[in-house]
Amino acid sequence: GESVGLHLPTLSVQEGDNSIINCAYSNSASDYFIWYKQESGKGPQFIIDIRSNMDKRQGQRVTVLLNKTVKHLSLQIAATQPGDSAVYFCAENMAAGNKLTFGGGTRVLVKP
Amino acid sequence: DTAVSQTPKYLVTQMGNDKSIKCEQNLGHDTMYWYKQDSKKFLKIMFSYNNKELIINETVPNRFSPKSPDKAHLNLHINSLELGDSAVYFCASSPLVGLVGETQYFGPGTRLLVL
Numbered sequence A: 001g002e003s004v005g006l007h008l009p010t011l012s013v014q015e016g017d018n019s020i021i022n023c024a025y026s027n028s029a030s031d032y033f034i035w036y037k038q039e040s041g042k043g044p045q046f047i048i049d050i051r052s053n054m055d056k057r058q059g060q061r062v063t064v065l066l067n068k069t070v071k072h073l074s075l076q077i078a079a080t081q082p083g084d085s086a087v088y089f090c091a092e093n094m095a096a097g098n099k100l101t102f103g104g105g106t107r108v109l110v111k112p
Numbered sequence B: 001d002t003a004v005s006q007t008p009k010y011l012v013t014q015m016g017n018d019k020s021i022k023c024e025q026n027l028g029h030d031t032m033y034w035y036k037q038d039s040k041k042f043l044k045i046m047f048s049y050n051n052k053e054l055i056i057n058e059t060v061p062n063r064f065s066p067k068s069p070d071k072a073h074l075n076l077h078i079n080s081l082e083l084g085d086s087a088v089y090f091c092a093s094s095p096l097v098g099l100v101g102e103t104q105y106f107g108p109g110t111r112l113l114v115l
Helices: none
Strands: A004-006 A010-014 A019-025 A032-038 A045-051 A056-058 A062-067 A072-077 A086-093 A100-102 A106-111 B004-007 B010-013 B019-025 B031-037 B043-050 B053-057 B064-070 B073-078 B087-094 B110-114
Touching: A010 A019, A019 A086, A019 A106, A032 A062, A032 A072, A045 A056, A045 A062, A045 A072, A072 A086, A100 B043, B004 B087, B010 B019, B019 B031, B019 B087, B019 B110, B031 B073, B043 B064, B043 B073, B073 B087
Parallel strands: A010 A106, B010 B110
Antiparallel strands: A004 A019, A019 A072, A032 A045, A032 A086, A056 A062, A062 A072, A086 A100, A086 A106, B004 B019, B019 B073, B031 B043, B031 B087, B043 B053, B064 B073, B087 B110
């Protein structure tokens, strides 16, 4: 079946640098994507979302890019801070009923 | 104020027991969900309820039975617990059903360990 996936399980970043987390999806019918952040011992927390009619969306220190041609989604975090250390998930939604399919997650470790 | 809350936070039990996990949301949302997160952090949806009605039921053993007494509550009852049921279970809610692109808000999780 089609699924969402992430390339790297762990990303180490120096504090202050920018982080880029990648996600590949294979279902061309997906039209809504979300990035979640999960800190240790907590539930996933919404970061930013994007619909398939957009290529880019910016939030506070975060930017999501969507490339539908190659079915690729990325999350950019500017000036990464220690509080950004967490596991990041991308999720796709392609059907009524609001069923989210999650990718495998990328752990971001911020080094001081 | 906690938006989506779950009890208990930790649950340790023996194989074969029956246990329940409770979830409540005070966001006024119509739709609630149960997810299972395994030891590798993989998150997978189990069930979804809209206004007390089951709308998503993934391939989950029938030992798992969700119950929604009202739209603010979605409980998960598990019969005859097995070792493989050990995981973190997350409840979530979203405003509406049937619309693609509704953000889901997650609870803090219930860590279930079956011995």
